[in-house]
Amino acid sequence: MSETVETILKRRSIRKYTEQKADEETIKTILRCGMSGPSAVNARDWSFVVVNDPEELQKWARASGRAGTIMAGSAFSVLLCADGEREFKRAPEYRIINGSIAGQNMILAAESLGLGSVWLGIWPQQDKIDVQKAYFGLPDTVTPHSIISFGYPAENKTGQPHLDYEEDRVHFNKW
Amino acid sequence: MSETVETILKRRSIRKYTEQKADEETIKTILRCGMSGPSAVNARDWSFVVVNDPEELQKWARASGRAGTIMAGSAFSVLLCADGEREFKRAPEYRIINGSIAGQNMILAAESLGLGSVWLGIWPQQDKIDVQKAYFGLPDTVTPHSIISFGYPAENKTGQPHLDYEEDRVHFNKW
Numbered sequence: 001m002s003e004t005v006e007t008i009l010k011r012r013s014i015r016k017y018t019e020q021k022a023d024e025e026t027i028k029t030i031l032r033c034g035m036s037g038p039s040a041v042n043a044r045d046w047s048f049v050v051v052n053d054p055e056e057l058q059k060w061a062r063a064s065g066r067a068g069t070i071m072a073g074s075a076f077s078v079l080l081c082a083d084g085e086r087e088f089k090r091a092p093e094y095r096i097i098n099g100s101i102a103g104q105n106m107i108l109a110a111e112s113l114g115l116g117s118v119w120l121g122i123w124p125q126q127d128k129i130d131v132q133k134a135y136f137g138l139p140d141t142v143t144p145h146s147i148i149s150f151g152y153p154a155e156n157k158t159g160q161p162h163l164d165y166e167e168d169r170v171h172f173n174k175w
Numbered sequence: 176m177s178e179t180v181e182t183i184l185k186r187r188s189i190r191k192y193t194e195q196k197a198d199e200e201t202i203k204t205i206l207r208c209g210m211s212g213p214s215a216v217n218a219r220d221w222s223f224v225v226v227n228d229p230e231e232l233q234k235w236a237r238a239s240g241r242a243g244t245i246m247a248g249s250a251f252s253v254l255l256c257a258d259g260e261r262e263f264k265r266a267p268e269y270r271i272i273n274g275s276i277a278g279q280n281m282i283l284a285a286e287s288l289g290l291g292s293v294w295l296g297i298w299p300q301q302d303k304i305d306v307q308k309a310y311f312g313l314p315d316t317v318t319p320h321s322i323i324s325f326g327y328p329a330e331n332k333t334g335q336p337h338l339d340y341e342e343d344r345v346h347f348n349k350w
Binding site for chain 1: 211269275348
């Protein structure tokens with residue numbers, strides 16, 4: 001089994017973090033991984049707002065509803081955005097897939113570097129999209145996709161295997 | 176740098192494959208990784224149609240338009256589906272994100288096991304969705320999300336670094 005497969009299988013959503021901050025190199029490696037996924041017609045139609053300043057993080061957390069509690073305790077949180085400036089005009093919604101790929105790359109990179117993370121949903125919930133658009137004053141072409149919080153884990157979920165392989169979700173050769 | 180980060184950064188879309196087939200254990204490991212991503216409210220709202228029978232693969236490839244050429248040469252290809260049976264009723268479109276996460280996990284697992292892959296878009300293009308729904312006779316609740324083709328690489332892209340880090344796509348603390 002490769003380290004990558006192990007990382008994928010052991011990843012769990014981590015919602016509690018220590019006080020340890022993440023250094024700039026770590027944050028940049030995670031972002032670089034976010035930018036290294038495939039994207040439809042290579043549109044690379046995403047943007048990232050990284051909030052790691054402690055005061056800004058608290059302020060943003062307070063503005064973000066229920067998810068804010070997790071964000072407030074994170075080392076940094078990222079507003080992953082679908083960026084319409086670059087979207088594939090014939091099928092702009094591919095940006096949702098492209099953004100998700102970027103997000104999962106970031107989560108796995110973080111996991112392999114010792115950071116936990118949790119994915120906090122925004123799109124397609126319009127109320128949550130509106131809150132984030134207003135908070136950051138995003139251009140009209142930019143759609144908040146998801147928030148991902150990162151930090152060094154203060155909870156241990158390795159003893160909690162979840163349901164991985166579900167035979168009934170797999171069909172061979174025919175539905 | 177972790178092996179996971181290296182895998183993420185070196186992955187390129189591979190469209191040409193050798194004749195080598197993938198064994199069942201490899202396919203199952205890749206699927207297991209697909210099922211190990213996070214999903215909104217833990218809906219796990221996906222299903223997978225794995226086509227690895229050579230005759231079925233040729234037949235499916237012929238029915239799948241332009242992407243068929245790649246599929247025909249693959250060791251196996253997977254129709255990744257968003258499965259409405261389990262979707263989060265308040266925001267069913269989360270299934271698109273959940274499916275994308277599953278897909279990227281599969282691609283990275285494959286890469287780390289020596290297989291190349293390429294993501295072939297279906298959703299949101301209605302014509303492509305309709306072709307796949309009809310071909311497999313999918314239930315109404317099941318939406319074709321993407322096809323991913325896998326195989327042992329017959330092209331080498333390691334010498335072709337692509338644009339990874341784009342400073343202008345990153346905003347710190349404020350947009």
